[in-house]
Amino acid sequence: MYIGKTFNFEDIPTKLKDIIKNIDKDNFKKFRWFQEKAYNILDIFLFDYAILSKKEAEIIIAAIIAFVVKAPTSKKEITLLYYVPLIITPYFRNNDLIDIIESPNLKAFIYDGIDDINYAKFLNKALSEETVIKFESGAQLIPYNLKKDDIYNSRRLSNKSSNSLTFLQKDEIIKTYRKFVKGVNPDLEMTFELKNAGFGNVQDIRGYFLYEDSSGDRYTVAIIVEHIKNMGDMWQYTQEYLSSVISTLSDYEEIEESYVEGYLSNYFEEVREIARIIADMHIKLSYIDKEDFAKRNVEISDVEEVLKSIKNNFAKLLNFIKLSTFDEQITSMIEEIVKQQEFLMSKLEEFKDTAVFGKYIRCHGDLHLEQILKTEEGYVIIDFEGEPTKPIEVRRKKISPLKDVAGMVRSFSYAAYAAYFNYLNAKGKLQDEKIEKVLSVWEEAVTETFVENYLELVTSEAPDIIPEGENFDKALAIFKLDKALFEGIYEVNNRPSWFKIPLKGILGCIEDLKLEKHGSEVNYG
Known part of the structure; x- marks a missing residue:
């Protein structure tokens, strides 16, 4: 950005509002944490800030930046807030560059400071001494140190989420929530309450930072959790496992089902244990009697909300399908789904019965294989913030635990097809019916194993x-269908080569609703 006025580096704090307003708006779209990449950014401005440190060649700022955005298909403007720690310096660094300030007598770089060592040291000092940080508006950032341990060095962790993870010395991670929204982040309260309830398969919380404005409203800025040594998440592990199996079985001219079961049997024990852990998580959540956690009866309005989501997503998916063209196989699947629309809408009307859904409890909300870490001792579940694109009040709502179960079932389907697509790409093939059949057998068997073991523990402890x-x-079937429709909308717009995965899931759910079988007899596609 070029600013025509002459000013010195030490004047930057007084010019900060003008500087932020002049940043190239689209520069923020390159960051993973910025969720509205498809939106038009109409304006940006500084909502609030605190100067954390001011030195001769470095200014560290805790900034809350407002983005005025509009969806391409909407006329409505919305304002969103993001927490962005800034480092401004005359020197080039390896941090993520946001923009460059240029004036007649000054050149300075604006960086995302999330993994800057001096920013980490400042947070360490504030947390260890529990020093309240005052913001320009009168708001304050309040640290809560639960372990009273110092935090020192920092480096960025590989991260696939919309938040920012920074590895801190002494085996701790600071997880910063970039989307700045009012309320307690469910990641904080869920992890805290589960740990207190004796659930051992979560990270330990060491501390957290809350922003409190002048009216007393609080926003979760970051949590500090233990860094658990792990061998990667279960998605990564599953892909490596399936790749190895495919590599072996692809040499066979004919593959008997017994071969598949033999090669995949080791994975089933992993799934049994994961199912028991998830069941135990739901059981312990159902025992918490605090108002925000206590289990409750399902109301008819809850049922209507789930069914409305399915109907809306079905309509959205059909609208997006009309805008694209597909190959013969995908077209055939779409035609079958459209053919079943009348049956499906009619069938949904039969579900306006609260008995269908059991009880509502607090759940993970976005459970899949990537949210489960594999360790030497077992497994750890992470990221309890729910679906990050949804409002925080929605993510904190109680729901059927089967939403989490459905998330895992759909994740197994994705794992099977991701492995299949990787195999096709490596071999330069368009399809391989033999390998696809192997993975279909795996998906069905592993899902059946998961559901049976989940049911076994839940029905004995919290039926x-x-x-x-x-x-x-x-x-x-209802929660799987809702998830598959949501996936379909995403894939048709962002990754059409994977569109087959949710389409197969949607068709499988429709078959479930037709057959109305029991327990493990259900088609788990």
């Missing part, structure tokens, strides 16, 4: 939180 018999099948 009231899930529906019984046929109602279990119906509810699981």
